[in-house]
Amino acid sequence: MLLRKVLLILLIVSVMLLQEAASDGSAPRRIEVVVTQEFGEFTAPTGKSFIILYWEELDNTAVQSEYAVFESKVDKNGLSWLEHGYGSRVTSPVSGEEGYLGYYRYPGIVTIESAQTDYQNYTYHVGTNPDNSYSSARVYPPSENYHANYQKNTATCQGCHSTHYARHPMLLNERIMYNICIECHGDTGTFSKYNVLQGTVEISPGVKVPSPAGAFDSVETTSFHNVFLEDDFESSSMFLLHAPGSGGEKYNLTCTDCHSAHVTSHSSGYRLLKFRTTPVTAYSYVSDGKYNVYYVNGMNSFCSNCHSYYNYGDGSEHDFPEHVLRQEDGDGIKKSGEFYRHPTNIQVSNWFDSYTERNFTLPLESRDGGKYMTCKTCHYAHGTAIIGEQVSPELTAIGETKYGYTTDEFGNRIAEPKDTSSMLKRLDGMGICLQCHLSQIWSNTAYEMQN
Amino acid sequence: MKRKTFIKVVLVLVIALTALFLYLFLTRNTLLDRVPFLPQRNPVPVFLYYLDDQGLNAPVGVATDDLDYIYITDTRNSRVVVFNNNGFKLRDFGQNHLDRPVSVSILKGSVYVADLALQRIQVFTSQGTFRETLVASGENKDVGVFIPTAVTVDDEKGLLFFTDAAWHRVVVLDRDGNFRFSFGSSGSGQGEFLYPNGIVLDTNKNIYVADSNNGRIQVFSPDGKEVIRVITGSGKQGGTFALPRGMAVDKSGRLWVVDSLAHNVSVFDDERKLFSFGKLGTEQGEFYFPNTVALDSVGRIYVTERGMNRVSVFTLSGNPLAR
Numbered sequence: 001m002l003l004r005k006v007l008l009i010l011l012i013v014s015v016m017l018l019q020e021a022a023s024d025g026s027a028p029r030r031i032e033v034v035v036t037q038e039f040g041e042f043t044a045p046t047g048k049s050f051i052i053l054y055w056e057e058l059d060n061t062a063v064q065s066e067y068a069v070f071e072s073k074v075d076k077n078g079l080s081w082l083e084h085g086y087g088s089r090v091t092s093p094v095s096g097e098e099g100y101l102g103y104y105r106y107p108g109i110v111t112i113e114s115a116q117t118d119y120q121n122y123t124y125h126v127g128t129n130p131d132n133s134y135s136s137a138r139v140y141p142p143s144e145n146y147h148a149n150y151q152k153n154t155a156t157c158q159g160c161h162s163t164h165y166a167r168h169p170m171l172l173n174e175r176i177m178y179n180i181c182i183e184c185h186g187d188t189g190t191f192s193k194y195n196v197l198q199g200t201v202e203i204s205p206g207v208k209v210p211s212p213a214g215a216f217d218s219v220e221t222t223s224f225h226n227v228f229l230e231d232d233f234e235s236s237s238m239f240l241l242h243a244p245g246s247g248g249e250k251y252n253l254t255c256t257d258c259h260s261a262h263v264t265s266h267s268s269g270y271r272l273l274k275f276r277t278t279p280v281t282a283y284s285y286v287s288d289g290k291y292n293v294y295y296v297n298g299m300n301s302f303c304s305n306c307h308s309y310y311n312y313g314d315g316s317e318h319d320f321p322e323h324v325l326r327q328e329d330g331d332g333i334k335k336s337g338e339f340y341r342h343p344t345n346i347q348v349s350n351w352f353d354s355y356t357e358r359n360f361t362l363p364l365e366s367r368d369g370g371k372y373m374t375c376k377t378c379h380y381a382h383g384t385a386i387i388g389e390q391v392s393p394e395l396t397a398i399g400e401t402k403y404g405y406t407t408d409e410f411g412n413r414i415a416e417p418k419d420t421s422s423m424l425k426r427l428d429g430m431g432i433c434l435q436c437h438l439s440q441i442w443s444n445t446a447y448e449m450q451n
Numbered sequence: 452m453k454r455k456t457f458i459k460v461v462l463v464l465v466i467a468l469t470a471l472f473l474y475l476f477l478t479r480n481t482l483l484d485r486v487p488f489l490p491q492r493n494p495v496p497v498f499l500y501y502l503d504d505q506g507l508n509a510p511v512g513v514a515t516d517d518l519d520y521i522y523i524t525d526t527r528n529s530r531v532v533v534f535n536n537n538g539f540k541l542r543d544f545g546q547n548h549l550d551r552p553v554s555v556s557i558l559k560g561s562v563y564v565a566d567l568a569l570q571r572i573q574v575f576t577s578q579g580t581f582r583e584t585l586v587a588s589g590e591n592k593d594v595g596v597f598i599p600t601a602v603t604v605d606d607e608k609g610l611l612f613f614t615d616a617a618w619h620r621v622v623v624l625d626r627d628g629n630f631r632f633s634f635g636s637s638g639s640g641q642g643e644f645l646y647p648n649g650i651v652l653d654t655n656k657n658i659y660v661a662d663s664n665n666g667r668i669q670v671f672s673p674d675g676k677e678v679i680r681v682i683t684g685s686g687k688q689g690g691t692f693a694l695p696r697g698m699a700v701d702k703s704g705r706l707w708v709v710d711s712l713a714h715n716v717s718v719f720d721d722e723r724k725l726f727s728f729g730k731l732g733t734e735q736g737e738f739y740f741p742n743t744v745a746l747d748s749v750g751r752i753y754v755t756e757r758g759m760n761r762v763s764v765f766t767l768s769g770n771p772l773a774r
Contacts, residue, residue, distance in 0.1 A: 156666070159693040159712030162731075173731050179758050183694065183711060183740060187551050187568060188509045188526045188757055189600070191646050191663060191694070198568070206570060206588050206596030206617035 055087070055126055063089050070130040072123040074283040074294045078366065081130045123269065123283055146184070147262055147272060159183075160261065170256075177254035178227045196382055203286045212284075212293050212363070214380030214424070223422040224383030227255050244392045245307035247337055258302075258381075273302050295365040295376070300345035303375040309336045310375060312343040339393075348373045351436045362426060362435055378432045379424045388428045389420035495768040496716075496728040498736040499751065502534050502762035510755040510762055512554035512565070512601070512697070513745040516577065521745065521753055522562060523762055524552035531555060531564060531575070536747055538764065544579025554743070558604040558611065558626070565599035565613055572599060572613060572624075585611070585628040593630030594622055601649045601697070601743075605656060614647040614660060621650065621660055621675060634675035639665050641678050649697040649743065653704055661695040661708070668695060668708060682706070682719055697743025697755070707744045709754065714738040716754060733759060 053069060060066055065087035073080050146156050160172055160180055167175045174180050184191030193202035199215025200208040216224045226241060241253055251257065260267030260274050267273070268280040280298035284291065304311030312334075333340050348364065349371045365372040426432060502521060510532075512524035519536040525543070529550050532543040545552065551568035561582065562575040570588035575581055589596045597615040604611050609626045620635040621644075635644045645664030652658055656673040668682040683691050693712035700706055706719045715738065717727035729738040740758030747753070752765040 156693055156712070179740060180712075183757075188511045188553060189648070189696070189711070189742065202598070202617070204596075206598050206615075 053087070053124055053126065065089070067126045067128065070125040070127070072125065072130070072283055074123075074285040076287050076292070079283060079294055079296070081125075083130075087126070176228070177256050181255045199382065201291045203289070203291050207289075209289065209291050211291060211382075213382040214384050216383045218383075218385070220385035221383045222385060222387065222389070223424050225253060225258075225381070225424065227253055227257075243306040245310040245337075245341075247309055249306070251306055268298065268302075273298075274305070275302055276305065277301065293363065295363055295374070296367050297365055299365060299374040299376050307375065309339075310341060310344055312336065312341075312345055344373060344375055344377075346373060347371065348436060356436065356438065360435055362432065373436075378426060380426060381424075384422055384424045384426065386422050386425055386428045388425070389422050391420050392423075494726060496736070496752065496765045497768055499764045499766055500538050502538055502753065502764060503760070507532070507760045507762070509757045509760065511742045511757055512552065513743050513753050513755045513762060514555045514557055515745050515747045515753070516557040519747040519749070520577075521747070521762075522555045522557065523755065524555050524564065526551055526553055526757070531562065531579070533579070536749070536751070542579055544575060545573070545581070548573050548575075548581045554599070554601040554613075556602045556604045556611070558606050558609065561626075563602050563604065563611055565602040567598060567600065570596070570598055572602060572611070572628075586624060588617075591628065591630060594624070594633075597622065600647065601661075603650045603652060605652055608656075612650050612652070612658065614644075614650050616646050616648075619644040619647060621647065621658065621671075623675070632675060634671065635660070641681070642669070642671075644669075649695070649709070651698045651700050651706075653700045653706075659698055659700070659706060661698055663694055663696060666692045666695065668692075668698070668706070682708075697741075697745075699744045699746050701746050707746065707752070709741045709744050711740055711742055711757075714741060716741065716744055716752075728765075729754075736763070736765075738763070 055065075055067070057065060057067075068086045069084040071082045071084060073082060146159065158173075160174070162171060162173050166172055168177075172180075182197060183189055185194050185196045187195050187197045194211060195201070195208070196211070196213070197215065197217045199211050199213065199218055199221075201211040202208050214224075215221050216227070242248070242250055258273060260272045263272065266275055268275055270280045270282040270284075273280040275298060278298045278301040280302050281296040282299070283294045283296070285294065286292070300311050333343060347370045352360070352371070362377045363374075364377055365374055427435075502523065506528065507523070507525050508527035509525075510523050511526045512522075514522050516522065520541065521534045521536065523532045523534070524530075525532050529546055529552065530543045531545045531549070531552060533541045535541055545564065549564060549566050549569070551566060552564045552573075553567045554565040556563050557577070560577050562577055562579075563585065564573045564575065566573060572585040573581070574583050574585050586594055588598070596617055597613075598617040599613045600616045602611060602613040610631060611624045611626070613622055613624075614620075615622055615633075619637040620633050622633045623631040625631055635642060635647065637643065637645065639645060643665075644660065644662045647660050648663045649661035650659065657679065658671040658673065658675060660669050660671065662669050666683070669678055670680040670682065671677065672679055692708070692710050694710060695708050696711045697709045698707060704721070705725065708717050708719070709715075710717065714731040715727050715729040718725045729736065729741065731737065731739065733739050738754065738759075739756050741763075742755045742757050744755075745753045750766055750770040752767075754763045754765070756763060
């Protein structure tokens with residue numbers, strides 16, 4: 001009897017310790033962001049506004065939060081953090097907040113005239129430090145919408161979901177997800193600053209510039225990730241697409257294969273990109289009238305969810321070894337599957353000389369003091385407008401009609417069937433290669449002339 | 452009956468019938484006004500036919516003119532298509548002056564088209580001849596930059612109203628494109644908008660704005676200074692529309708609202724929701740991403756469906772005038 005009691009006590013203590021361990025450094029849940037001119041009894045001075053962050057701490061009854069607020073500032077010089085200190089308990093919750101314990105607010109202040117442009121350069125992190133165990137919140141758009149805060153307007157749920165008469169295993173109304181997505185992100189209505197069909201983003205009120213992912217369906221688009229096809233859940237076949245570098249795997253492809261519709265434990269802070277182990281960390285910012293992204297980590301891991309054989313380096317699914325180049329007394333590039341493939345997810349800073357440094361225009365990930373190339377360095381994620389076309393040797397080898405896209409069931413333009421593709425590349429021909437390898441080219445190149 | 456008498460009777464009948472038809476013809480608008488536009492109890496929307504010339508690509512905006520011609524913005528084909536009230540296509544226009552037209556309104560023979568991509572309000576004659584750009588984003592210092600999502604007109608005062616998704620506001624211009632006033636800003640408070648979309652006036656010139664991302668309709672006084680009503684869809688606090696967009700007001704003052712993501716159309720009187728119709732689907736009477744609604748003088752209801760590249764035409768059961 002005594003033994004059972006001791007065991008029971010030990011069990012309870014163990015559970016408590018486990019809970020304590022789990023809560024140590026864990027991120028607060030459900031961060032919400034509000035931008036307002038009214039804050040409690042206070043009204044922002046003319047031309048100013050408050051930024052308010054709320055988050056849940058269900059087990060904390062103290063006045064002070066366990067977490068601090070970190071404000072990211074991203075520009076062409078890189079990423080920096082400003083710590084605003086710990087949050088404090090909301091003492092007089094407003095309507096709608098009463099049911100929550102441990103809500104905290106952080107008031108900030110910006111000029112309201114510049115809010116829409118300035119906010120794109122900020123991300124707020126809430127946690128113990130900016131790099132570890134945080135949750136992040138974007139300030140823009142600061143409202144309930146289909147991706148976050150939808151609990152405040154449950155009518156939004158029915159836009160995508162059906163309880164008893166769904167057409168999709170995730171209880172979605174739609175088999176063709178893109179039709180839902182372009183209701184806001186398309187070019188016939190507007191509900192978002194991102195127009196994925198035209199490949200534009202609104203950087204300030206009324207001002208649109210090219211988006212970093214390219215256009216799915218502008219008149220110039222020559223190749224794109226085909227998210228326009230019908231999902232086919234019950235039977236295999238016609239709508240499954242081969243992913244180059246997948247080792248022969250076929251996939252249905254819809255918007256929600258890459259982007260989570262909601263904020264979840266497997267959606268990255270950047271673009272809600274889905275991840276298995278490594279979230280995509282990146283920060284968008286507006287500078288010199290352009291929309292830019294400061295990439296940090298995770299993009300290659302993300303792409304390798306389908307194109308796994310293209311991904312080298314740490315964390316890659318196939319555990320490809322690091323390469324040591326032949327001129328550096330190594331074995332050269334290793335085989336990945338049946339082919340030798342250009343490594344990705346590798347440090348490229350060593351390729352950079354002063355000329356390359358000045359003229360390099362492609363996106364790289366920046367971390368640990370180094371620059372890393374990823375799939376996104378050479379390819380757009382949505383679509384490209386370049387002209388050069390080629391075939392995929394891998395898919396030719398398995399006899400697939402690779403790019404045989406047709407119209408969808410409603411006659412919407414998708415693409416004419418064709419045997420070649422511009423492969424979503426960022427530059428024509430071998431222009432991408434020269435961004436790094438120009439210094440390897442002999443003869444009277446511009447590089448030699450200038451040096 | 453003698454032959455002479457018979458002729459007299461026939462003559463009298465012919466004259467009487469002619470007089471009756473002449474009377475009906477001359478007074479048709481007055482008579483129509485007397486016909487209850489909506490039956491009072493349990494109206495049932497009845498599907499009539501589709502407007503489709505086999506080539507619509509994501510139709511978004513729709514409006515009718517005094518002659519009951521139906522103007523549709525064929526958005527991804529960069530044009531406006533005009534149908535008559537028998538469902539026959541009359542003409543299309545605008546290909547050289549439009550990119551993504553999303554809303555249309557007609558004022559005294561001029562067709563005003565809001566173009567989302569060009570960020571302009573373009574003006575055409577009713578025959579489709581391009582007349583002018585009324586206002587372009589960034590080219591009028593009083594208006595500034597804008598992204599127009601919907602347009603409507605006050606035909607008595609000659610004013611044009613459009614919703615702007617860039618600054619989340621309503622802008623009002625006169626017929627020459629001169630700035631009159633604007634109201635609204637980004638936010639969720641009273642009088643604020645998040646991605647305003649459809650806009651329409653009632654007979655008292657109150658301004659109805661579909662405040663899409665806030666899931667509600669806000670009704671403003673004619674000068675835009677006062678919110679006189681908020682329609683939330685179910686009467687509860689907070690927005691309960693999924694994505695309200697296009698609207699129309701009928702002769703009885705009832706408001707018709709398209710909810711693009713609930714895939715239905717709801718009708719409200721001054722106090723409550725009367726009924727709604729449509730659900731997600733591709734069959735007749737169902738909607739697949741509807742966007743805008745317009746009404747004609749004989750009680751037909753036109754609903755654009757972006758997802759099905761068609762415009763569904765309905766009437767209400769008991770309406771003796773619609774075919």
